[in-house]
Amino acid sequence: MNLAQITELNEAGAIEYLESSRWPDGPICPHCGAMGNIVRINGKSVRPGLLRCRDCRGQFTVKVGTIFESSHIPLRKWLMAFSIMCASKKGVSALQLQRQLGLGSYQTAWHLAHRVRHAMKTEPLASLLNGTVEVDETYVGGKPRKGRGVKSKPGRGTKKTPVIALVERNGRVRSHRIGSVSGKTLKGVIRENVERTATIMTDDWKAYGGIGKEFQGGHHVIRRSSGEYSRNGINTNTAESYFALLKRGIMGAFHHVSKEHLDRYCDEFAFRWNHRKVTDGERTVTALKMAEGKRLMYRRPVNR
DSSP states (O other): OOHHHHHTOOHHHHHHHHHHHHOTTSOBOTTTOOBSOEEEOOOTTSOTTOEEETTTOOEEOTTTTBTTTTOOSOHHHHHHHHHHHHHOTTOOOHHHHHHHHTOSOHHHHHHHHHHHHHHHOOOSOSSOBOSEEEEEEEEEOOOOOTTSSOOOOOSTTOSSEEEEEEEETTSOEEEEEOSOOOHHHHHHHHHHHBOTTSEEEEESOGGGTTGGGGSTTOEEEEOGGGTOOOBTTBOOHHHHHHHHHHHHHIIIIISOOOTTTHHHHHHHHHHHHHTTTSOHHHHHHHHHHTTBTOOOOTTOSSOO
């Protein structure tokens, strides 16, 4: 479904749509795992979509066991939020979601957006990156305000927050905040995310030195410090393309992203990148299926 089709749903239709997406072969009890012995409870005083398991006698709805659980936001608005965020290439702010969905407060929209990003997170990795993998880092954060005696230094050595991206050529991306751009940190991230049969491509930052010994395809370096950007297919242009989207989203839509929440924004942009070759509707369905088994409480939004 695209956004136009989702907006035509009423609450009952939204529940039916999520049920068919989450349980294509019929409801599964989240309490005991039973399937096939579940009945729907109807009545004027019964909340929509209520089900009961005859095996364990537990009651539940399609929202139980997902990021939607205990939410007072109508499911129809949840589906609209997923559709908007999955289709917005450079992101959408919480204020805009608040206006478009008619939510009561900015805090509600902010938490909703973070729960959608939490659903988009790939955890654990289904498989390691392989083939030709470009690795690069960038820095996220604004310039210090003038008149405070602080000089803004671009690139390595800045006070901004470093973010690493590992991108397969024509494939997936893994991206998250890192504590530093030291050799220990950068090489550790590569080892954790890349198959040993892969080929590594980076710029000439000295911290990457020696990593090629651990990978069959070796380590190929582009001399960015000398003004070189591509040589015989050796470059980090794909990683730069991902960073371009991330930074345009932060500058144009979010304006400010705190270091504590930066990983969630990386999850959002990585999800859209990894599913860039499908339609907006297919991307939305994938994100909805990833919402199962995940919770993010408002009182602990930073705890990963």
